[in-house]
Amino acid sequence: MWLGESAALGRVSTICLRISKHSLNIWPHISTVRKALYEKLMMIIFMNSSDSEEEACNERTSLISADSPPAASYQDGLQAPEAAETQTYRKRRTGGSCSPSDADGGNSDSGIPVREIAVDDKEEELTLKYGAKHVIMLFVPVTLCMVVVVATIKSVRFYTEKNGQLIYTPFSEDTPSVGQRLLNSVLNTIIMISVIIVMTVFLVVLYKYRCYKFIHGWLILSSLMLLFLFTYIYLGEVLKTYNVAMDYLTLFFVIWNFGAVGMICIHWKGPLHLQQAYLIMISALMALVFIKYLPEWSAWVILGAISIYDLIAVLCPRGPLRMLVETAQERNEPIFPALIYSSAMVWTVGMAKQDAASRSLTQQTWDSAEDVREIHDNSAYVESEISEARSPAPTHPTTSLLEDLEEEERGVKLGLGDFIFYSVLVGKAAATASGDWNTTLACFVAILIGLCLTLLLLAVFKKALPALPISITFGLVFYFSTDNLVRPFMDTLASHQLYI
Amino acid sequence: MTLAVFFGCSFIAFGPALGLCLFSVVREPLRVIILVAGAFFWLVSLLLSSLVWFIAVKASDPGDEPLQKGLLIFGVLFSVLLQEAFRFLYYKLLRKAIEGLVALSEDGCSPISIQQMAYAGLGFGLMSGAFSMINLLADALGPGTVGIHGDSQLYFLTSAFMTMVMIFLHTFWGILFFHGCETQRWWEMVAVIFTHLIVSGLGSRVRQAPSQDPEGPSGALSLSCSLPALPALWCCQLGPTVAFSAISFLFSVIGGPPFVPAGGRCPGAPAARE
Numbered sequence: 001m002w003l004g005e006s007a008a009l010g011r012v013s014t015i016c017l018r019i020s021k022h023s024l025n026i027w028p029h030i031s032t033v034r035k036a037l038y039e040k041l042m043m044i045i046f047m048n049s050s051d052s053e054e055e056a057c058n059e060r061t062s063l064i065s066a067d068s069p070p071a072a073s074y075q076d077g078l079q080a081p082e083a084a085e086t087q088t089y090r091k092r093r094t095g096g097s098c099s100p101s102d103a104d105g106g107n108s109d110s111g112i113p114v115r116e117i118a119v120d121d122k123e124e125e126l127t128l129k130y131g132a133k134h135v136i137m138l139f140v141p142v143t144l145c146m147v148v149v150v151a152t153i154k155s156v157r158f159y160t161e162k163n164g165q166l167i168y169t170p171f172s173e174d175t176p177s178v179g180q181r182l183l184n185s186v187l188n189t190i191i192m193i194s195v196i197i198v199m200t201v202f203l204v205v206l207y208k209y210r211c212y213k214f215i216h217g218w219l220i221l222s223s224l225m226l227l228f229l230f231t232y233i234y235l236g237e238v239l240k241t242y243n244v245a246m247d248y249l250t251l252f253f254v255i256w257n258f259g260a261v262g263m264i265c266i267h268w269k270g271p272l273h274l275q276q277a278y279l280i281m282i283s284a285l286m287a288l289v290f291i292k293y294l295p296e297w298s299a300w301v302i303l304g305a306i307s308i309y310d311l312i313a314v315l316c317p318r319g320p321l322r323m324l325v326e327t328a329q330e331r332n333e334p335i336f337p338a339l340i341y342s343s344a345m346v347w348t349v350g351m352a353k354q355d356a357a358s359r360s361l362t363q364q365t366w367d368s369a370e371d372v373r374e375i376h377d378n379s380a381y382v383e384s385e386i387s388e389a390r391s392p393a394p395t396h397p398t399t400s401l402l403e404d405l406e407e408e409e410r411g412v413k414l415g416l417g418d419f420i421f422y423s424v425l426v427g428k429a430a431a432t433a434s435g436d437w438n439t440t441l442a443c444f445v446a447i448l449i450g451l452c453l454t455l456l457l458l459a460v461f462k463k464a465l466p467a468l469p470i471s472i473t474f475g476l477v478f479y480f481s482t483d484n485l486v487r488p489f490m491d492t493l494a495s496h497q498l499y500i
Numbered sequence: 501m502t503l504a505v506f507f508g509c510s511f512i513a514f515g516p517a518l519g520l521c522l523f524s525v526v527r528e529p530l531r532v533i534i535l536v537a538g539a540f541f542w543l544v545s546l547l548l549s550s551l552v553w554f555i556a557v558k559a560s561d562p563g564d565e566p567l568q569k570g571l572l573i574f575g576v577l578f579s580v581l582l583q584e585a586f587r588f589l590y591y592k593l594l595r596k597a598i599e600g601l602v603a604l605s606e607d608g609c610s611p612i613s614i615q616q617m618a619y620a621g622l623g624f625g626l627m628s629g630a631f632s633m634i635n636l637l638a639d640a641l642g643p644g645t646v647g648i649h650g651d652s653q654l655y656f657l658t659s660a661f662m663t664m665v666m667i668f669l670h671t672f673w674g675i676l677f678f679h680g681c682e683t684q685r686w687w688e689m690v691a692v693i694f695t696h697l698i699v700s701g702l703g704s705r706v707r708q709a710p711s712q713d714p715e716g717p718s719g720a721l722s723l724s725c726s727l728p729a730l731p732a733l734w735c736c737q738l739g740p741t742v743a744f745s746a747i748s749f750l751f752s753v754i755g756g757p758p759f760v761p762a763g764g765r766c767p768g769a770p771a772a773r774e
Contacts, residue, residue, distance in 0.1 A: 132529035139532070437634040442543055445627070449540045452533060481547050488557075489550040490631055492572055497659065499632055499666045500546075500579045500700045 131459050134412040135452050137343045141280055142451065143444075145419045148284040149291070149427040150440060158237040159292045160431045166293050168192050173295040185297035189305045192298075196309070200320040208327055223266060223282075227259040230285045272344060279341045283416050287423035291431060299428055300476065306421065307472040314466040342413040418467045422447050425475045433483050438490060442482040446474035501656070506640045509660035513633045517626055517667045524619075530612050531619055538590060538623020538674075545586035546631070549579035573701070580700050583624070584693045587674065590620050591681045614682055621674015625667035633663040669699060 153159055165172070168191055171184035206215055232255050239246055262282075265275045294302065313319035426443050433439035450471025458465050493500065525531045553575035560567055594617045602609070636659050647653035673692045680688030 132533055136529040136532055139536075437638055438631050441627075441630055441634065445536060445539050445543055448536050452536070478543070478547070481551070485550040485554045486546055486631075489546075489553050489575065490635075493576070494632065494635065494659075496572065497655075497662070498572075498576055498700065499662055500576055500583065500628065 131455060135455050137412050138414055138451060138455070139448060141276060141341055141343070141414075142419060142422055142448070145280045145283050145287070145423050146426045146444060146447075148280065149287050149423040150430045152234075152238075152284070152288055153291065153427050153430045156237050156241045158240070159288050159427075161292075162295075164293070165295060168195055169293075169295060169298050171298075173297055181297060185295065185301045188295070188298040189301040192302055193305055193309060197320070204320045204324050204327070207324055220263075220267070223263060224259070226282055226285065227262040228255060230289065231255060231258055231281075234285060234288070276341060276343065279416060280419070283341075283419035284423060287420045287427055290420070290424045291427045294424075296428075296432060299424070300479075303421065303425055303472055304476060307466075307469040310466040310468040340413045340415050341419065414467065418471075421468060422451075422471060422475075425472060425479070429475075429479050429483075433479070434487065436483070436487050438487060439479060439482045442478040442486070443475045446478040447471045450474040501640045501642070501644055501646065503641070505656055506637055509633075509640060509656050510637050512657070512660040513629060513637075513663035514626075514667070516664060517622065517629065517671075520622060520671070521626075525622070528612075531616065534594070534612075534617055534619055535623040535626070537593075538620035539627035540623075541586045541590045541620075542583060542624040542627040545582045546579065549575065549582045552578055576700050577697060580696050581693070584677070584689075584696060587620075587624065587677055588681065588689075591678055594620065594678075614678060618671075618675040618678040621671040621677070622667075624674060625670030628670055629663040629667040632666070633659060666699075669696075 169188035170191070171187050173181050173184055175181050175184065203215075232251075235251070235255065261270075261274070262278045264270055265278050266282075290299070313321050316322075426440060426447065429443040430437075430440045450473070451467070454465060454467050454470050457470075521535070525535055553571065556571050556574070557568070560571060562568070594614070598612070598614065598617070601612070636656060640656055646655055652658070673696060676688050677692045680686065680692070
């Protein structure tokens with residue numbers, strides 16, 4: 001998996017529900033493309049262009065290779081669940097855009113057409129049955145990411161201090177009047193969203209003109225910065241908080257190993273759990289940077305605006321992400337997820353053998369919006385570039401033997417942008433809710449239920465849906481209502497020791 | 501306050517629920533979803549009842565103490581009724597879900613039965629307990645002395661035990677309520693609502709001087725009577741569940757109120773946070 005740095009907004013997330021091996025050909029996708037622009041402002045965004053479903057199986061076997069375009073395909077040994085339908089199915093999947101790709105700096109949610117092949121009742125039941133498992137497979141990483149972010153926010157004071165703003169949110173919120181502050185936050189949001197749209201369009205243009213190397217390089221630089229620089233800052237702040245001394249040699253050793261293994265795991269091959277852990281860490285780091293550098297009101301307005309943008313971009317036919325996907329379809333290239341969290345279910349025997357044979361059938365497309373983050377200690381602004389990468393879809397294995405060996409369904413995929421924005425919401429709730437844990441809990445439950453509902457809608461409608469709007473809406477509603485209505489009520493109840 | 505207080509209170513309050521979850525919920529994805537959805541429904545009911553209470557408080561005179569107390573009691577009762585209403589709504593939703601699952605399944609059997617779906621009660625209870633207890637636990641980690649102004653020193657302990665009891669009670673109420681809805685026995689549903697109102701209304705009594713001997717015995721009795729209900733729960737035997745929930749309810753009635761300090765103000769926790 002390629003880890004590309006891109007604006008927070010320019011992230012594509014896809015949720016693929018894989019159905020089990022019994023010739024399940026339902027591939028609903030939920031894809032949301034985050035706006036690269038947002039991330040561009042601050043952090044590196046990982047662009048996940050969701051890939052076809054095969055990725056999930058391959059990644060499970062830790063043979064996910066991220067190769068440059070001329071090299072073999074990105075994913076190793078992805079096995080199609082069903083050998084029989086593989087060929088035709090593969091073609092269909094390849095043709096269609098399975099993975100949305102993020103335009104540079106733009107968040108676009110691409111709707112990925114769901115391919116349904118031979119759906120019968122059995123498969124529908126399997127969909128629902130496996131739907132529950134897939135929901136849990138997404139609950140766990142999302143929960144882990146949020147736990148990391150909330151734990152950091154509550155303990156490390158650095159991420160709640162105000163040390164300047166991004167250049168993409170130039171209007172300060174220090175004004176005394178409420179109207180002025182609201183106006184400033186709305187203006188900040190407009191600037192953010194515009195930058196994201198511009199970046200998305202730029203990414204589409206890059207992709208259209210096949211500047212794969214450029215995008216590829218951009219992505220690598222972005223992930224380098226994220227894995228090394230941001231980790232260094234994070235580690236420094238944590239050590240400061242707990243007053244632990246560490247010499248530079250040890251620090252260099254730790255950071256170097258962490259970053260190098262991260263680059264390898266994310267961009268080349270690595271054990272699945274390690275890869276997942278790195279992706280969660282990276283999402284948490286980016287969310288923390290967003291929490292730190294976005295002014296309060298702007299953050300909430302931006303969250304709301306991004307969900308609306310997500311909704312529009314996925315469901316309207318003229319969105320840049322949709323164009324991206326259609327271009328990929330025309331070229332018969334699968335769009336690879338640069339940054340997608342995937343969780344496969346079963347270790348498939350013999351997958352390794354397939355990799356060599358089944359790879360390199362598709363080109364890789366590289367879109368990257370690179371973010372270079374320069375941190376000036378004394379300056380108030382941080383510049384960052386976002387890079388997004390999309391890797392080509394993996395090839396499809398052909399052996400039916402291996403399919404027989406496969407046991408259960410493939411994993412699910414969710415774009416890292418979703419992780420980041422969910423964590424930003426919960427982290428902001430933890431940071432700014434008057435020291436109240438109830439608000440954080442309420443937002444957490446709301447986001448989980450939103451994710452569950454989104455997956456349910458996906459299973460019902462069987463077409464691409466954005467993953468952000470429902471969860472963020474629930475989260476925002478619960479944040480404001482819990483902070484303003486429930487907190488005084490619960491405090492009064494607690495002081496009288498009343499239990500309801 | 502020390503880490504011992506923090507860990508002790510958190511395990512008192514959430515230990516049994518954690519055991520329930522670990523042993524019966526986490527292995528089944530559907531049950532986890534039902535649990536989280538139950539928590540969500542409780543949250544929504546709390547939100548609406550807080551809204552009503554908030555409006556009532558804002559519309560009234562803040563200096564009028566008896567009025568504020570009355571409004572609080574009204575808020576509690578309204579919240580209880582709304583919670584039960586949402587429990588019923590959740591039951592309806594789960595019925596529809598079961599029908600959907602049955603329709604999709606191969607052999608006409610649903611992968612989850614309505615008794616197991618009464619784990620929704622556990623979701624209600626967990627959320628209720630979390631909202632009552634988490635802020636106290638966070639304060640228990642910080643500096644301070646409990647009861648330094650003459651209030652009860654057992655505030656954290658009593659809160660932990662009451663939270664545990666409430667989690668159990670919500671779980672049992674969930675089972676009873678769903679069973680009542682399934683078999684059209686309205687008296688079960690009325691009993692659930694009635695006992696819920698009683699337990700929640702207990703705190704409104706004017707307290708005497710704090711008892712010297714702590715809630716230890718009462719809390720322990722509460723706990724020990726709730727415990728046998730758990731295997732009954734697993735077997736989904738209604739009779740034992742009813743019996744044990746009644747006993748634990750009784751002990752919460754006996755054990756809870758005497759330990760609220762005189763004057764109805766409890767030390768520290770909300771003030772410390774402000």
